[in-house]
Amino acid sequence: MNTPIVDFVKKYAESGVSRLHMPGHKGVSVLGVEQLDITEVNGADVLYSPEGIILESENNATEIFKTAHTYYSTEGSSLCIKAMLAIATNGKSKTVLAARNVHKAFLYGAALLDLTVEWLYPEEAEHICACQVTVDSLREKLQLMAELPSAVYVTSPDYLGNVQDIKGLSEVCHSFGVPLLVDNAHGAYLGFLKESKHPIHLGADMCCDSAHKTLPVLTGGAYLHVSRNAPDNFQNNARRFLSVFASTSPSYLILQSLDLCNLELSDGFGVKLSKTAERVAKLKETLRTFGWSLLGDEPLKITVDCLKSGFSGEEIAVKLREQGVECEFYDRDVAVLMFSPCNNETDFECIKKTFLMLKTGRTVDRKFFKFKECVSKLSIREAIFAPQETVDIESALGGICAAPNVACPPAVPPVMSGEVITEDVIRILKYYAIKKIDVVK
Numbered sequence: 001m002n003t004p005i006v007d008f009v010k011k012y013a014e015s016g017v018s019r020l021h022m023p024g025h026k027g028v029s030v031l032g033v034e035q036l037d038i039t040e041v042n043g044a045d046v047l048y049s050p051e052g053i054i055l056e057s058e059n060n061a062t063e064i065f066k067t068a069h070t071y072y073s074t075e076g077s078s079l080c081i082k083a084m085l086a087i088a089t090n091g092k093s094k095t096v097l098a099a100r101n102v103h104k105a106f107l108y109g110a111a112l113l114d115l116t117v118e119w120l121y122p123e124e125a126e127h128i129c130a131c132q133v134t135v136d137s138l139r140e141k142l143q144l145m146a147e148l149p150s151a152v153y154v155t156s157p158d159y160l161g162n163v164q165d166i167k168g169l170s171e172v173c174h175s176f177g178v179p180l181l182v183d184n185a186h187g188a189y190l191g192f193l194k195e196s197k198h199p200i201h202l203g204a205d206m207c208c209d210s211a212h213k214t215l216p217v218l219t220g221g222a223y224l225h226v227s228r229n230a231p232d233n234f235q236n237n238a239r240r241f242l243s244v245f246a247s248t249s250p251s252y253l254i255l256q257s258l259d260l261c262n263l264e265l266s267d268g269f270g271v272k273l274s275k276t277a278e279r280v281a282k283l284k285e286t287l288r289t290f291g292w293s294l295l296g297d298e299p300l301k302i303t304v305d306c307l308k309s310g311f312s313g314e315e316i317a318v319k320l321r322e323q324g325v326e327c328e329f330y331d332r333d334v335a336v337l338m339f340s341p342c343n344n345e346t347d348f349e350c351i352k353k354t355f356l357m358l359k360t361g362r363t364v365d366r367k368f369f370k371f372k373e374c375v376s377k378l379s380i381r382e383a384i385f386a387p388q389e390t391v392d393i394e395s396a397l398g399g400i401c402a403a404p405n406v407a408c409p410p411a412v413p414p415v416m417s418g419e420v421i422t423e424d425v426i427r428i429l430k431y432y433a434i435k436k437i438d439v440v441k
């Protein structure tokens with residue numbers, strides 16, 4: 001597989017051309033990468049109307065991911081999520097049906113596009129980040145809706161490694177003629193497992209992947225995938241809506257990284273991934289044998305249910321740090337570890353050592369949340385753009401939430417923008433040691 005963006009920039013950097021264009025560093029090295037940091041100069045193509053090296057590189061990614069087209073983002077999944085919402089609702093109903101554990105990019109996209117969101121709540125949640133949607137609950141909800149939504153939207157995998165039944169959910173969506181959009185920010189690698197678990201291969205119409213989260217790509221590199229089975233207007237509108245929300249100065253460092261990743265993905269990545277997934281599975285087994293309780297079923301993530309094993313997530317994060325390991329996320333209940341083929345033997349050993357030297361046993365029962373449906377007084381757009389103030393949650397009762405407040409961004413917020421703050425909401429926020437909340441003035 002070729003790497004047209006990398007080749008062009010390398011040649012450009014070596015040419016010694018006088019850079020009478022942006023960026024202001026002119027290729028003079030301070031960080032060490034400036035020579036390779038260019039802008040859309042002659043021959044370097046244009047990200048949202050590509051005809052040259054970017055299109056060629058995206059076509060490589062398209063072939064690898066087996067999509068109708070794979071679009072690059074240098075502004076993460078956050079950009080792709082806003083674009084997905086604009087594409088799916090263009091000329092259609094402004095209502096989207098979404099599982100409640102959305103990332104805040106979804107909420108901001110909904111605010112910018114003035115969408116109405118009908119929420120799918122978790123039946124009973126073990127953690128604030130999880131919101132499993134069953135085939136039956138989705139079918140029932142769609143049957144009850146007076147007007148069908150433009151799209152159903154789920155996050156899978158979530159931050160804890162819970163994976164939704166994308167195949168089942170997409171079949172339900174399609175039986176109603178509604179497309180399924182998936183926030184697959186954590187699952188760019190899923191298509192390279194022995195049996196693909198990538199949402200696009202399981203029936204999703206569109207999804208975003210944060211390439212930078214699980215593939216060897218610089219922070220900010222992401223994909224917007226449109227499925228070969230998606231409605232035609234998805235592909236026709238993708239670039240237009242990506243460019244509505246994107247910067248006009250895409251990072252060529254990130255583009256080169258996405259370009260090089262194609263080479264990596266087409267050259268034995270699946271084999272490396274299988275080995276890593278096997279290692280992670282083995283480590284999970286060892287931890288379970290030693291009494292640790294784990295959550296989620298994502299192959300490259302270990303989520304330790306610390307509380308159930310007698311510790312807080314904070315305690316485990318400190319113990320891991322003492323052994324030279326920094327985890328992805330922790331709160332009072334859980335600690336999340338994310339792996340990739342770039343992790344080495346030492347990483348695995350340090351993690352194993354840390355957990356095996358701690359004695360599990362003082363089990364504490366996990367708290368299950370029953371999220372109550374909240375009442376909306378303002379639209380998401382009105383609440384997000386309204387004048388607001390930050391107040392102690394003690395004095396927020398009866399107020400209208402301006403911005404949701406959760407410990408971890410893609411989680412089920414006890415209350416969303418525009419909704420009324422109840423005693424139940426305050427109780428859950430307190431459990432997560434959240435002391436302040438933004439309310440509409």
Ligand SMILES: Cc1ncc(COP(=O)(O)O)c(C=O)c1O
Pocket residue numbers: 075076077078079103105155157158159183185186210220222409410
């Ligand atoms: C589930 C989920 N969706 C979307 C995002 C946003 O991704 P990015 O940082 O690539 O913009 C994140 C980031 O943490 C996430 O966890």
